[in-house]
Amino acid sequence: MPLPSEFHELAKRVNNWGRWGGDDEIGTLNLITDAVVREAAETVTSGRRIPLALPLQQDGVQTGVIPGRVNPLHTMVAINVEFFGPGTVATSDDVVTMGLQAGTHWDGLAHVSHSGRLYNGRPADSVTAHGRAAFSGVEKAGHIVSRGVLLDVARALGVDRLDGGHAVTPEDLEAAEELAGVRVRSGDIALVRTGQIQLYLGGDKQAYAYPSPGFSIRAPEWFHARDVAAVANDTLTFEIFPPEIENLWMPVHALDLVEMGMPQGQNWNLEALSEACAEQRRYAFLLAAMPEPFVGGTGTPVAPVAVL
Amino acid sequence: MPLPSEFHELAKRVNNWGRWGGDDEIGTLNLITDAVVREAAETVTSGRRIPLALPLQQDGVQTGVIPGRVNPLHTMVAINVEFFGPGTVATSDDVVTMGLQAGTHWDGLAHVSHSGRLYNGRPADSVTAHGRAAFSGVEKAGHIVSRGVLLDVARALGVDRLDGGHAVTPEDLEAAEELAGVRVRSGDIALVRTGQIQLYLGGDKQAYAYPSPGFSIRAPEWFHARDVAAVANDTLTFEIFPPEIENLWMPVHALDLVEMGMPQGQNWNLEALSEACAEQRRYAFLLAAMPEPFVGGTGTPVAPVAVL
C-alpha cells in the first residue's frame, strides 16, 4: 500500500528540507526568532496563566490501542523515610514509567518516517533501540516559547465539539482566525481546538479515541503558507479517524513532521483557554511549552501554559 | 536525634501555615499574582531564551546514593513500524522509567515532612503508596511562570564555583543582589548559582554530589522576608554536604517545604544564564518552569526557560 500520488504532491509543496541547512534538526522551530518572542511577551496584558496539560495519572487517555504507549505508572520509592535517623527530617520520593507520548505531548520530528526518511532527508534507520533518535531528538528543540494563537474551530463553527471524522480544513482554520481577529504569522504556535477532549474529560476515553476529528490532508499546506512554528490540538492522534482518504493513514504526521519539520502537539486541553479567550475577546498570547529534554526522544511530555 | 531548638525557632519565624487558608496546598506560589506575571513579561527585552534543564539520559546526575531515585531509562517500544501495512507512514515511540527528582526538578511541598507534618499542618501519613501525595501534589502547582532573578553568588564572590561545604548565607544572597542590581521581591523566583554543576558537566558526578555548597540554615528566613515564590539552585540536593550544623540534616528542606510551603528546584543548569546575564548586565527575566502535572507527585521534572 504505497503512499498515493496526491500525498507526494502535497509533500513536495510543504517540504522544508535544506531550508535551514543540511544539518538542521529542529525544522520550523527555527522560525521562532528573538523578535517573535519579544512580540509574544508583549501580548501579555492580564498576567493570567492557563495550563494546558492533562493530569498525568494511570487513568490517562491511553486505551491500550497504541502498543507500548502506556499511561503513567507513578509509584513511591520512599514515604516519610527518616534516612538520617529517628526524629530527623523525613523524605518521600517517587518514580514513573510512562510513554513519552502518553499524555499531553509534543511529537518530535523523529516520531515518524516515510519512504525510509526522516525530516531533512535523514535515514529512518538512524533511530535505534540503544541510541534512540540520533537526529532531531526532542532534546534538540531546547526551548519552545512563542506567540500562541488559539484557532477555536469548534466555536467558530458554532458547535461544542466537532463530530468524529470531521476534517479540519484551511477554510475551518480561516473561520477560526476570523473569530480570533488575529492573523497567524511566522513563528506562531497554532492551537487548534476541536472540543474532542471533552469526551475524555467526561469520562469516555474510548469515544475520545475513536471516531475523532482531526486535520485534513490539506491543512499542512496552510500551516506551511503561514510558516507556523508548531501546531497542537485537543485530540488523541492529531489525525482524523476514520481517515479522510481511505487507506491513507497518518498523512498529516508525514507532512508535518517529515516534510515540514514541524512539531505537533496532542492531547492538549484547550477548554479553559477557549473560555478565557472568548471572555477576553483575544486569541493571541505568550505560550511556553518546553519539551522535557530526553536525549534522542521521539516525543516528550509537555506542560504548556498560555499567559494572557 | 530530635531536631534542635535552633531549628524550631527558625521554623516559627518562617512558618506560613494558614496564611493562605487552612485548605491551601500551594504555599508561596500564591505570591505569583497576575500583576507579578505582567511585570515579568515586561522584563523581556531581547527575546533570547535560555533553557535551564540538564539532558535527561541514563548517564544523569544520580549516583545511586539516593535509593530509588533512578536516572532515566529511556527505551524505544516501536521503531519505524508501519502499523497500517508495508509502505505506509512509519512511527517510532518511546517510554521512560525515572525518578521524578532524578534530573532538573522541582521538589513538591509533599517531598518532606518533619515531626509528622507536611506543609499547612497536613499529616505526613497522608502520603501513601497507592494515592501518593493527597495534599500539595505537584499537579496542584499548575503553572509556574513568574519573574526570575539570577542570584549569581559565585560570580558575586569572585569565584568560578563555591567550595564544597560553603554555606550560602543571607549576606551572600545580598552580594549577588547587589551584583544583579535588582531587589528580589514578592512572587519572584530566585535562581541561586553556586557553580557546583560544573563538576557534573565536566564529567565528575561523584564530586558534584559531595562535598557540595548549599543553603545556610539562615537562608530560608531571607527568602521569607523577601516573599519569594520559589528558589532553585545548581546542586544535587540544595543543601550543604557535609552539613552546616553537625547531625542536622536537610534543615533547609524542612524550613522551605514544610514551614514556608515554598517549592525548591535542584540540578538547574545556570551556567549559560550566568554568562548571558553578565553580558547583558541584567539579572531579571521572565521564567517559565512548569511542573509536569503528576497527580500526587512529591516532585516533578521541569524544563525551565529564562526569557531575557
Added chain:
Amino acid sequence: MPLPSEFHELAKRVNNWGRWGGDDEIGTLNLITDAVVREAAETVTSGRRIPLALPLQQDGVQTGVIPGRVNPLHTMVAINVEFFGPGTVATSDDVVTMGLQAGTHWDGLAHVSHSGRLYNGRPADSVTAHGRAAFSGVEKAGHIVSRGVLLDVARALGVDRLDGGHAVTPEDLEAAEELAGVRVRSGDIALVRTGQIQLYLGGDKQAYAYPSPGFSIRAPEWFHARDVAAVANDTLTFEIFPPEIENLWMPVHALDLVEMGMPQGQNWNLEALSEACAEQRRYAFLLAAMPEPFVGGTGTPVAPVAVL
C-alpha cells in the same frame, strides 16, 4: 465494615502463628521437608514436563481494575549492537516493567493483612515503600519444589469450567481427590482447576476477571486439615466474584496468607496439565515453582513446571 464473627471463628481454627516459632517467615512452606521432596521425585515416571505459566506480554490478564498491577511492558534497550566495533559480535538486551502479580504468580505472605496484622502476628506497617516487606518477603521462600496434586474440580464435576460465582467447597475438593485417586497430604502443593482461564485463553479477559469461581470461605480449613504447603488455581484473584458472603471481600486471602501463612498461586494455566493427568490417569507429580527472589516482594512471577 469490620470482618464478621464467622470469619474470626474460621481464622482461629486455621491459625498457624507460632507453630514454626515466633521468628518464622515462611509458614506452611515449612511442611516441605526433604522427605516430601524425595517422594515427589519418585512420582516422576514419564519425564514429561508441562509448564503452567501464561506468556508474559503486554496483552496479559490484567484489565486495569487492580490499580498499578500493570501487564508487562517489555522493551529492547539494545538490538544487535556491536559494542566492540563494526563486524564484532552483536548483542540485544531487554528490560521490563510489570506488576509482580500481573501474570502467573505467587502471592507472598505479606501480600495481605487484616486487623493490622500479617502472618505470625507481624505488624502490617512493617511493609513500607522503601523497604517493602520486612517480614515474609518472597525472597525468604527460597525454593518451592514439592509434590503437586491436581485437583481437577471442573472435570470431577463433569463441566468444562465452573460457573462464575461457583464456590469451590471442601466437598468439591474431595470429589476432585476421588477423581485423582490420590489423597492430598502434608507438604503437597494443591493445584485446583476451575477451567476459568479458558476465558482468557479464548480472548475474553473481561469475562475471565468477572464473574469468577473461586474458593469458598470453607476451603482454607480443608487445606489446613490436609496441611498442604501451598495452593494455586487458574483464576485472576483466587476468590469468588461476586463474593460468596455479601460484603465479605477476600476472606480466603486473609485466612490463607495471614492466618495459615500459606502462599497462594493465581493465573496458573492448568489446561494442558488437566489433559495430561486425565490421559495418564495420574494426578500427582513433581512440581517446581520457584519464586523470583525479589527482596521484600509481596508477590512474585513464577514459571511453574509439572514433571510427570
Added chain:
Amino acid sequence: MPLPSEFHELAKRVNNWGRWGGDDEIGTLNLITDAVVREAAETVTSGRRIPLALPLQQDGVQTGVIPGRVNPLHTMVAINVEFFGPGTVATSDDVVTMGLQAGTHWDGLAHVSHSGRLYNGRPADSVTAHGRAAFSGVEKAGHIVSRGVLLDVARALGVDRLDGGHAVTPEDLEAAEELAGVRVRSGDIALVRTGQIQLYLGGDKQAYAYPSPGFSIRAPEWFHARDVAAVANDTLTFEIFPPEIENLWMPVHALDLVEMGMPQGQNWNLEALSEACAEQRRYAFLLAAMPEPFVGGTGTPVAPVAVL
C-alpha cells in the same frame, strides 16, 4: 574488526543449524528428552534443595557498564490498602523495572548475533523494538528441567576462586569432571563454578565485573562434544575479561548462542551448591531452571534450584 578465521573454524565445528530442522527455535534444549528427565529425577536421594539465584534488589550486580541493563527497581503500588472499605482485608502490591539479564539469568538464543545471523540462520534483524525476538524468544524454551552437573573448576584446581583472566579450558572441565566422578552427557546442564561471585557476595561488585575468569574459546567445542543442553556459570558475563584473544570479544557467546543454539546462564550463585556437593561427594542432581516466559525475550531472570 571482522571476526578472525580461528573463530570461523570453531564456528563450523560446533554449528547445529538444521540439526533439529530449519524451523527449530530452541537448539540444544531439544537434547532434554523425557528419558533424560526421568534419569534426572532418579538422582534425587536426599530431597535437599539448593537455590542458585541472587536476591533481586537495587543493589544488584550491575554497575552501569552495560547500558540499559538496570538493576531491579522494585516499588510498592499499594500498601495495606483496604480497597473494600475501612476494616476490610488490606492488600499490598508491588511492581518492578529491571533488565531481564540484570541478575541471575538465562541468555536466550536471540541475545546475540554475528555476521547478521542468529541461531539456525535466522536474520539478525528479526529482532525489533516492537516485536522483540521473533525467533527463539525465551518463551519458546518452555520448561528447563534436567540433570545438572556441577563442574567445580575452582575446587578441582585447588583454589577458592579462579584468577581474573583465567580461561576455563576443556582440560579444566575434565579436571572438574574427575572431581565430580560423573561424566557429563547428552541433555545435561553443566554448572561451571569459578568462585568469581564471591567478590560480589563480599561487597565488591566492581571486582566481580572485571577482571573475570570465563570460558576459553575452546570450551564450546567440549560442550558440543558432550552435547550438553545448557551451561551456566558464576560470573557477570560468562566470558573472560580482559579477553583471551586480543580484540576478540564475546566469542563464546557467538559460538554457544548463535552456532550451537545453546542457552547460557550467568550470575548463578554456586557457592552453597559447591559446599553441598563436596559434603555429599556427589555432583549430579535434578535441576529446575525455568525461564520466565517473556514473549520475544532475549534473556530472562531465572530462579534455579538444585535438588540433591
